[in-house]
Amino acid sequence: MIDHVLRLYPADYRSTYGEEIVDVHREMTTDLPRAARLRADADLAAHALRVRLRLDSASSGGRFFAVAAPFALAAAAVGNGLVLTRWYAGLVISPAPAWLQLTHMDLAEALHLMCSLAVCVGTIVALAGRWVLGVAAAAGGLLGTAVQGAIDAPLVQGGWMTSAAALLTVAVVLACPVDRRPGEGLSAAAAAVAGIGWFPVVVADTGAFGVTTDYGVWPMLVLAVAGAALAVRRRSSGAREIGAMAVASAPLTVAALTGAGSDLLPLIGMFLVLPLAAALGTCAIALRRRH
Structure with missing residues (x-):
């Protein structure tokens, strides 16, 4: 079995680390029951696919999705929380x-x-530290929404677009490397984005602000500001952080598109939010480095 799994690795990686992988794997699984051995083989196969797709923790892709995953969950929680x-x-x-x-x-x-409800509860559980359990619940809810959006478009706002956004969110979250799951800091930031993105919209829906709709721009703005702030804190160029927010924003983008209807002005403003946040974050980083 290990020989077949080993072939999933790229040839150069296999030639460099193949013998070491086989030795360690056999040593770890020698005395394990059959079910545990199969689980270990599955974990190794998943790692091989991550390496082949350049989504392991050492690759730039893995680091990118490690940033995007918690915020993708947060964005999905905002949309489903509003539902x-x-x-x-x-x-x-x-x-x-x-x-x-x-x-x-x-x-x-x-x-x-x-x-x-599964998406919202799963997001809370995942960002509270039980990542695997929370992601399983949230992914199940998103997959269910994707199926309903495809077969019963009138029920799910956005129809097939919501289905596509749900599938993209699941892919982003699952692409996060196992050893780069978000820590307390990143999880807290994503939770704050979810709360700040959701609550004012709920209040606006009551008419307390005298606002009939925000066209879905407010949650996008919160996500963009979070990306810029994260870039400033890390003193990076901002490309990875803002790119991660752009990937994570799929559920919010679909909600804004379906909510704005034919009014183009708010849509133009929404799509300018992330580039403007990237520009402001880059300027702030440049000023910080000068001083």
């Missing part, structure tokens, strides 16, 4: 009793809400 809160607001505002609405809820709608 849940807007549904709840409709439940409360409706003159019909809540129990009557719940008992007559369509099964497809109930599944859609359950998927959104």
Whole structure:
């Protein structure tokens, strides 16, 4: 089995580290039961594919997705959190009793809400430190949303675009290398982005600010500012951080596109948010280095 798994590595990597990989793997799995050996083989195969795709922790791609993954979860949580809160607001505002609405809820709608809840709860769990468990729950919710968006477009706002964004988010999160999972600092930053991106929109929906819609720009702005701030803190050029935010923003971009309709002005402003944040972050880093 190990010989077949070893072939998944690129030829140059296999010739350099192949014998060492085989020796260590056989030593670690000698006394393990069959189920544990199969799990170890699967882990090794996953590492081989990461190396072949240049998504291991030593590659630039792996470092890029290590930054993007927690913020992709945060962006997905914002979008799905708004789905849940807007549904709840409709439940409360409706003159019909809540129990009557719940008992007559369509099964497809109930599944859609359950998927959104899984994404939100999974994100909280993942950013709280239980990454594997949280990602499993969030990915399950996103995959469910993707299926519903493809087969029942009227139910899921955005239809196939929401499905594509959900699949992209799952891919981004799973591309994060195992040994580069976000630490407390990055997880806290992503959690802050989710909270700051979600709560003001909920308040705006109540009409408390006298605002009818934000066209989806506010969560994008929060994500862009977080990328610029992260670049300034790391004293980098900002390309990796802003690029990671751009990849992570897929769910928010789709929500903005579907919410803005034919009004082009907010869409133009939204798509300028990330480039402007990159420019401001680069300027701030340059000024910081001079001083």
